[in-house]
Amino acid sequence: MTSRRAYKREGEEARRAALIAATLDCIAEGGPQAATVRAIALRAGVTQGLIRHYFATKEDLIAAAxxxxxxxxxxxxxxxxxxxxxxxxxxxxxxxxxxxxxxxxxxxxxxxxxxxxxxxxxxxxxxxxxxxxxxxxxxxxxxxxxxxxxxxxxxxxxxxxxxxxxxxxxxxxxxxxxxxxxxxxxxxxxxxxxxxxxxxxxxxxxxxx
Amino acid sequence: MTSRRAYKREGEEARRAALIAATLDCIAEGGPQAATVRAIALRAGVTQGLIRHYFATKEDLIAAAxxxxxxxxxxxxxxxxxxxxxxxxxxxxxxxxxxxxxxxxxxxxxxxxxxxxxxxxxxxxxxxxxxxxxxxxxxxxxxxxxxxxxxxxxxxxxxxxxxxxxxxxxxxxxxxxxxxxxxxxxxxxxxxxxxxxxxxxxxxxxxxx
DNA sequence: GCTTAAATTATACACTTGCATAATTGCGAG
DNA sequence: CTCGCAATTATGCAAGTGTATAATTTAAGC
Structure with a gap:
C-alpha cells in the first residue's frame, strides 16, 4: 500500500523543453544559485531523478537552457x-x-x-x-x-x-x-x-x- | 603542541576591504556560486570564521562588494x-x-x-x-x-x-x-x-x- | 490481456554550504 | 612585563547540494 506518486509519460522533446523552461524560470527569479536540481524538478512538476535521465549532468541542463x-x-x-x-x-x-x-x-x-x-x-x-x-x-x-x-x-x-x-x-x-x-x-x-x-x-x- | 595558524591583526577597514576584494575576485572567476564563504576566506588569506566577524551575514558581504x-x-x-x-x-x-x-x-x-x-x-x-x-x-x-x-x-x-x-x-x-x-x-x-x-x-x- | 523496455519515482550518499560557538593568540595599556 | 580584550582560528552542525542506484509504474507491441 505504498502510494507512489502517479505520473504520465511525456515525449522526450516535451520533457526536455519543460525542464529547460523550469530552469530559466528559476534563474530569472533567483539567479543561478536558485536553479538547484530540486527547485527545477519541483517547478517542472517532476521528481529530481528525472533530470538526470534527460541530462547527464546539471551543467548540461544549464548549458541547454x-x-x-x-x-x-x-x-x-x-x-x-x-x-x-x-x-x-x-x-x-x-x-x-x-x-x-x-x-x-x-x-x-x-x-x-x-x-x-x-x-x-x-x-x-x-x-x-x-x-x-x-x-x-x-x-x-x-x-x-x-x-x-x-x-x-x-x-x-x-x-x-x-x-x-x-x-x-x-x-x-x-x-x-x-x-x-x-x-x-x-x-x-x-x-x-x-x-x-x-x-x-x-x-x-x-x-x- | 597544537600548532595553531599564525596570524597578524589588521585594522577593520583593511580587513573589510580585503574581504570585499576577495569576494569580487571569486565572482569574477566563477560567478556568484563560486563566492562561497570558504573560497572568499581562502583568497583573502583568512579563515572563514573571520568573515562572520566583520559581516553579520554573507548577503551583507555580497551587497558591500x-x-x-x-x-x-x-x-x-x-x-x-x-x-x-x-x-x-x-x-x-x-x-x-x-x-x-x-x-x-x-x-x-x-x-x-x-x-x-x-x-x-x-x-x-x-x-x-x-x-x-x-x-x-x-x-x-x-x-x-x-x-x-x-x-x-x-x-x-x-x-x-x-x-x-x-x-x-x-x-x-x-x-x-x-x-x-x-x-x-x-x-x-x-x-x-x-x-x-x-x-x-x-x-x-x-x-x- | 500479457510482456517488456523505457520513463519515472524513491531513497541513499558523500560532499558542500552558511552559520554558530568555543578555544586561542596577538598586541596595546598600565 | 604582564594583563586583558578583541581579533582570529578551530571545530562542529544542520540543512542543502549534485549524483548514483534501485524500485516501481506507464504504455506500447504482440
Whole structure:
C-alpha cells in the first residue's frame, strides 16, 4: 500500500523543453544559485531523478537552457520581421522601434541575458553561442541598413555598413538594457523617439512618418 | 603542541576591504556560486570564521562588494577626466575613445557588471545603486555633449542634450559590452574609429584630429 | 490481456554550504 | 612585563547540494 506518486509519460522533446523552461524560470527569479536540481524538478512538476535521465549532468541542463534562451531572444526580434512594411526605410524604423519597447524590452529577459553574459568569458561553449547569435543579429541589422541607405540614394559600401551595424547594434543593446533595468525612467514614446532620431543621425537620413 | 595558524591583526577597514576584494575576485572567476564563504576566506588569506566577524551575514558581504564595484567602475572612467584636453570637442572625443578601449574595456569588469545587473530587477538596494551610478555617468556625458555642441556653435537645449546623452550612453555601453565579450573581434583602432564616427554623426559635428 | 523496455519515482550518499560557538593568540595599556 | 580584550582560528552542525542506484509504474507491441 505504498502510494507512489502517479505520473504520465511525456515525449522526450516535451520533457526536455519543460525542464529547460523550469530552469530559466528559476534563474530569472533567483539567479543561478536558485536553479538547484530540486527547485527545477519541483517547478517542472517532476521528481529530481528525472533530470538526470534527460541530462547527464546539471551543467548540461544549464548549458541547454542558455542556448534555448539565446535563440529565443533573437527569434523574438525576428518574429515581427514579416509584419514590417516592405519599404526599406519604414522597415528599419519599425525594427528599431520594436527593439526598444515591450515586449522585447523585458526585465525577465534582461535578467536572464545578464546571467548568460556572465558565463561568456569563462565558458567557451557559451562564448561560441554568443558569437553566433550576436553576429546573426548584427548581420540582419546590416542588411536592413544597407537597404535603407540605397533607398535613400546614399552609398552603402561594405566597410561603412559594417561600421554602422556595429554602432547601431550597440545602440539598440544599450537602450534595451536601460529600458529593461529602469522601466519607469522612460516612457514608451520617449524610447522610440530617442532610438529613431539616433538612427536617423547615424545614417544621415529621415524615416517616413 | 597544537600548532595553531599564525596570524597578524589588521585594522577593520583593511580587513573589510580585503574581504570585499576577495569576494569580487571569486565572482569574477566563477560567478556568484563560486563566492562561497570558504573560497572568499581562502583568497583573502583568512579563515572563514573571520568573515562572520566583520559581516553579520554573507548577503551583507555580497551587497558591500557590489556597492564597491559600482563606485569603482564609475570612478575608473572619472579618473582620466583631468588628463583630457580643455577643448570641449577634443575632450568629448577623448572620453568616448577611452570608454571603448582597455583598460576600461575589460572582461573581468564586464563579468562583474553582468553579475550586478542580474540583481537589479529583484533587489531594490541594487536597483537604487544602479540608478544612481547610471544617472551620474549619463549626466557627466550630457555636460560634455552640451559643451561640445556649444563649442561647435550648435543649439544645446536641455531636451536635445538629454536625448543625445541617453543615446550616447547606450552606444558606449553597447560597444563596451561587445568589446569586452569578444575582444578578438575588434581591433583597438577599429573600436575607437567606430565610436568616434558614431558620435560625430549623432551630434552632427567633427572632432579635431 | 500479457510482456517488456523505457520513463519515472524513491531513497541513499558523500560532499558542500552558511552559520554558530568555543578555544586561542596577538598586541596595546598600565 | 604582564594583563586583558578583541581579533582570529578551530571545530562542529544542520540543512542543502549534485549524483548514483534501485524500485516501481506507464504504455506500447504482440
Amino acid at each position: 542558455h542556448e534555448t534562451l539565446m535563440s529565443s531572444l533573437t527569434a523574438a526580434s525576428a518574429a515581427r520581421l514579416d509584419e514590417l512594411p516592405a519599404d526599406a526605410l519604414a522597415r528599419l524604423a519599425g525594427f528599431v522601434a520594436n527593439a526598444v519597447t515591450p515586449p522585447v524590452v523585458d526585465p525577465r529577459a534582461m535578467s536572464l541575458w545578464a546571467a548568460s553574459m556572465q558565463l561568456v568569458p569563462r565558458d567557451s561553449a557559451m562564448r561560441a553561442v554568443h558569437e553566433t547569435t550576436y553576429l546573426a543579429f548584427r548581420d540582419r541589422l546590416e542588411q536592413m541598413i544597407a537597404a535603407a541607405l540605397q533607398a535613400a540614394g546614399k552609398p552603402a559600401d561594405p566597410a561603412t555598413t559594417r561600421r554602422l551595424a556595429i554602432a547601431g547594434n550597440a545602440l539598440l543593446d544599450g537602450l534595451w538594457i536601460e529600458a529593461s533595468l529602469l522601466p519607469d525612467h522612460f516612457a514608451k514614446d520617449d524610447m522610440t523617439s530617442i532610438a529613431t532620431k539616433a538612427f536617423e543621425s547615424l545614417l544621415d537620413l529621415k524615416f517616413p512618418e | 557590489h556597492e564597491t564595484l559600482m563606485s569603482s567602475l564609475t570612478a575608473a572612467s572619472a579618473a582620466r577626466l583631468d588628463e583630457l584636453p580643455a577643448d570641449a570637442l577634443a575632450r568629448l572625443a577623448g572620453f568616448v575613445a577611452n570608454a571603448v578601449t582597455p583598460p576600461v574595456v575589460d572582461p573581468r569588469a564586464m563579468s562583474l557588471w553582468a553579475a550586478s545587473m542580474q540583481l537589479v530587477p529583484r533587489d531594490s538596494a541594487m536597483r537604487a545603486v544602479h540608478e544612481t551610478t547610471y544617472l551620474a555617468f549619463r549626466d557627466r556625458l550630457e555636460q560634455m555633449i552640451a559643451a561640445a555642441l556649444q563649442a561647435a556653435g550648435k543649439p544645446a537645449d536641455p531636451a536635445t542634450t538629454r536625448r543625445l546623452a541617453i543615446a550616447g550612453n547606450a552606444l558606449l555601453d553597447g560597444l563596451w559590452i561587445e568589446a569586452s565579450l569578444l575582444p578578438d573581434h575588434f581591433a583597438k583602432d577599429d573600436m575607437t574609429s567606430i565610436a568616434t564616427k558614431a558620435f560625430e554623426s549623432l551630434l552632427d559635428l567633427k572632432f579635431p584630429e
